[in-house]
Amino acid sequence: MKFSELFCPTLREVPSEAETISHQLLLRAGYIRKAGAGIYSYLPLAHRVLRKIEAIVREEMDRSGGQEVLMPIIQPRELWEQTGRWDVYGEEMFRLIDRHQRYFALGPTHEEIITSLVDGDVHSYRDLPLLLYQIQNKYRDEIRPRFGLMRGREFIMKDLYSFDMDEEGLDVSYRKMYAAYNRIFQRLKLHYRVVEADSGAIGGNESHEFMVLADTGEDEIVFCEAGDFAANVDKAACVFSDDGPHEDRQALQKIHTPEMRTIRDLVEFTGQPEQRQVKTLMYYADGQLVAAILRGDRDLNEIKFKNLLGCQELHMADDASVRAAVGAGFGSLGPVGLDVKVYADLEIAGMRNFTCGANEDDYHYTNVNPERDFVPEEYVDIRNAVAGDPCPSCGKPLLTARGIEVGHIFKLGVKYSQAMNATVLDQHGQAVPMVMGCYGIGISRTMAAAIEQNHDDNGIVWPLPIAPFQVIIVPVNAKKEDQMETALSLYVEMQERGLEVLLDDRDERAGVKFKDADLIGIPVRITVGPKALQDNQVEVKKRWENEVFNVAIAQVTDTVVEIIRQR
Numbered sequence: 001m002k003f004s005e006l007f008c009p010t011l012r013e014v015p016s017e018a019e020t021i022s023h024q025l026l027l028r029a030g031y032i033r034k035a036g037a038g039i040y041s042y043l044p045l046a047h048r049v050l051r052k053i054e055a056i057v058r059e060e061m062d063r064s065g066g067q068e069v070l071m072p073i074i075q076p077r078e079l080w081e082q083t084g085r086w087d088v089y090g091e092e093m094f095r096l097i098d099r100h101q102r103y104f105a106l107g108p109t110h111e112e113i114i115t116s117l118v119d120g121d122v123h124s125y126r127d128l129p130l131l132l133y134q135i136q137n138k139y140r141d142e143i144r145p146r147f148g149l150m151r152g153r154e155f156i157m158k159d160l161y162s163f164d165m166d167e168e169g170l171d172v173s174y175r176k177m178y179a180a181y182n183r184i185f186q187r188l189k190l191h192y193r194v195v196e197a198d199s200g201a202i203g204g205n206e207s208h209e210f211m212v213l214a215d216t217g218e219d220e221i222v223f224c225e226a227g228d229f230a231a232n233v234d235k236a237a238c239v240f241s242d243d244g245p246h247e248d249r250q251a252l253q254k255i256h257t258p259e260m261r262t263i264r265d266l267v268e269f270t271g272q273p274e275q276r277q278v279k280t281l282m283y284y285a286d287g288q289l290v291a292a293i294l295r296g297d298r299d300l301n302e303i304k305f306k307n308l309l310g311c312q313e314l315h316m317a318d319d320a321s322v323r324a325a326v327g328a329g330f331g332s333l334g335p336v337g338l339d340v341k342v343y344a345d346l347e348i349a350g351m352r353n354f355t356c357g358a359n360e361d362d363y364h365y366t367n368v369n370p371e372r373d374f375v376p377e378e379y380v381d382i383r384n385a386v387a388g389d390p391c392p393s394c395g396k397p398l399l400t401a402r403g404i405e406v407g408h409i410f411k412l413g414v415k416y417s418q419a420m421n422a423t424v425l426d427q428h429g430q431a432v433p434m435v436m437g438c439y440g441i442g443i444s445r446t447m448a449a450a451i452e453q454n455h456d457d458n459g460i461v462w463p464l465p466i467a468p469f470q471v472i473i474v475p476v477n478a479k480k481e482d483q484m485e486t487a488l489s490l491y492v493e494m495q496e497r498g499l500e501v502l503l504d505d506r507d508e509r510a511g512v513k514f515k516d517a518d519l520i521g522i523p524v525r526i527t528v529g530p531k532a533l534q535d536n537q538v539e540v541k542k543r544w545e546n547e548v549f550n551v552a553i554a555q556v557t558d559t560v561v562e563i564i565r566q567r
């Protein structure tokens, strides 16, 4: 490809709305352009990267026995009503109406479609196991689309669905996918961790996420560097053993705390550290007001709380409705005498003589003791795990990191096949619901995640397997006949060796060409300058290193082939 013909509109300036480096670089380097909030066009360079990522994913899906299909994006409402999910997903689901006033979903995922498809034509255990996948656009009306391709409203996903006779069969399929995902992310040269994950509303009981480690990742994970424990904080269990010893219980005291609202205010006012304070958070769980109480220095994990309550909908109560229900506002709440169900984090059981709100503005209690002064509904694990917590499996202190979820695999069980009556006849002629798994990879998100992990001040540093081109040849001065001739002959020779080469034949200053080569992130740069003609040499520069070195023109193609083979 010649740069003078390539549609690659690079920008000098960083677009203001781009907050993360991958979003900035994808825009600046001419890879994507925004069509609307969370909606992007992929320009030629991005398209080449996406095709390479998809090719690696396809190879590993096919190697694992997957068969590629392509399912509809327009999905009839009836299918989603069969599984009861038409009403579960509210505004996040794009919905449309056809000319006959019939409703459809724009596919956010494909469990309903694939289960209906398989149910129609699979009738016997002899037809299983069956692994079907697609690589297709998905649509989710994110409330706050941001970070470019990382959280779009239209994005490319590979989703595979497995169908087996029983749990054992599902286990085999799940392990196959688990291994295939590891091969994929290793081949993509990404630094990632597999973590135990929350299955959320999708159902089923076991799931793992593949997290590309990056400080801009939206997810937080905890992991043990000694063993192999790793979990999304939404899943990570916090262990607590009430091994005492405990100080004596002091007499409960009600104190006047004018204008004291935050834990920090109370620490200063009472001299009690935040570990001896208790915060009270009020939530509506499926419309019912409940309280969660945690040690002052802890944070509630809403996913753990929601899963524990088993509710469909959980959101924080606002100050007005709390005031109406309790007679006091945020910052003055506490479990003593509170007539809503109180769920206490496990650590509360081991606390003595703590401080909390008195459910009266400007008053708090000190020397509060569980079981004496209040009895919670239940002691539950609802706090966020933090660095330093003991590893649940070996006890060593956990570490935390932020990650970008690029893959998520689930054991679904019979949730969808039962709801849609998708059964097969087993060996005894009995109709049994198929046991399913589903396995997603965010293709477009993976491209962005690769940049988050592979960039420097000059631009993108593509991992070689997904670079849009492997080599860029830069004649220093396009006006010099001899330089262009040498560049062109190398361009032809390298392509004949099967290399993917971009020839920067633009009539631009050398500095601009070098900057663009670094910005778009091509792994190997060949510079054809005046030296070429004097000593028959060209300059070679690897994008991931700083130094450049000279190579005889007659050797440079072999040199580049070797560089790429080793990478």
Ligand code: 9G3
Binding pocket: 085, 089, 092, 093, 094, 108, 109, 110, 111, 140, 141, 158, 159, 160, 202, 408, 410, 438, 439, 440, 441
């Ligand atoms: C919806 C909407 C958003 C959704 C879903 C449904 C997430 C939904 C979970 C999954 C699970 C797996 C197969 C590929 C891998 C992920 N967001 N999920 O089901 F209607 Cl609006 O998609 N599906």
